[in-house]
Amino acid sequence: xxxxxxxxxxxxxxxxxxxxxxxxxxxxxxxxxxxxxxxxxxxxxxxxxxxxxxxxxxxxxxxxxxxxxxxxxxxxxxxxxxxxxxxxxxxxxxxxxxxxxxxxxxxxxxxxxxxxxxxxxxxxxxxxxxxxxxxxxxxxxxxxxxxxxxxxxxxxxxxxxxxxxxxx
Numbered sequence: 001x002x003x004x005x006x007x008x009x010x011x012x013x014x015x016x017x018x019x020x021x022x023x024x025x026x027x028x029x030x031x032x033x034x035x036x037x038x039x040x041x042x043x044x045x046x047x048x049x050x051x052x053x054x055x056x057x058x059x060x061x062x063x064x065x066x067x068x069x070x071x072x073x074x075x076x077x078x079x080x081x082x083x084x085x086x087x088x089x090x091x092x093x094x095x096x097x098x099x100x101x102x103x104x105x106x107x108x109x110x111x112x113x114x115x116x117x118x119x120x121x122x123x124x125x126x127x128x129x130x131x132x133x134x135x136x137x138x139x140x141x142x143x144x145x146x147x148x149x150x151x152x153x154x155x156x157x158x159x160x161x162x163x164x165x166x167x168x
Contacts (some may be wrong), residue, residue: 004047007083011075019069021093025049025110030061037061043085051078052085067093120161 001020009015025044030037037056042049055060062068072089 003043003045003050004045006073006075006085007048007050009064009075011077011083013072014072016072017070019071019091021045021067021069023037024062024064024066027062027064027066030056030059032059050083050085052087054087055088069093120165123164124157124161127157127164133159 001015001017003022006015022043022045026040026042028040028042030039033055037059038053039061040051040053040058041062043052054068056062068087068090069092070087070090073085073087077088078084080093
């Protein structure tokens with residue numbers, strides 16, 4: 001079932017399906033509803049988007065871009081004469097190894113090489129702050145640094161940053 005098909009059904013008609021998948025485009029506020037919780041979300045699929053709510057068993061809200069498999073839902077009247085989708089029963093979509101690899105390759109293609117420069121700068125800042133807060137300057141082997149040698153300190157900080165970034 002798609003969002004377009006759902007919008008063509010009458011209000012209040014319960015849909016019990018083998019499951020259809022929707023994506024949380026935008027996750028919003030969560031509120032208590034008896035012993036469970038309701039979260040406002042904006043649903044998305046290839047045919048469109050619709051506002052709605054989802055019943056959560058625990059106060060662990062869904063995140064943006066979460067994919068779920070809906071098994072029981074219905075349409076309710078929303079403000080301004082629009083419809084909203086109320087989801088009562090659902091399960092998270094399980095990732096396969098192929099899906100995981102595809103998501104990793106997509107994430108890697110979105111990685112901007114300039115980001116590494118920014119990340120390294122933040123790590124370097126953290127290393128320098130750690131040196132200062134410790135009140136002493138030591139190298140990775142625990143040997144005290146000679147504060148008169150700026151080049152030695154700079155090289156040691158660079159070595160720590162490389163170790164943190166690569167693990168080697």
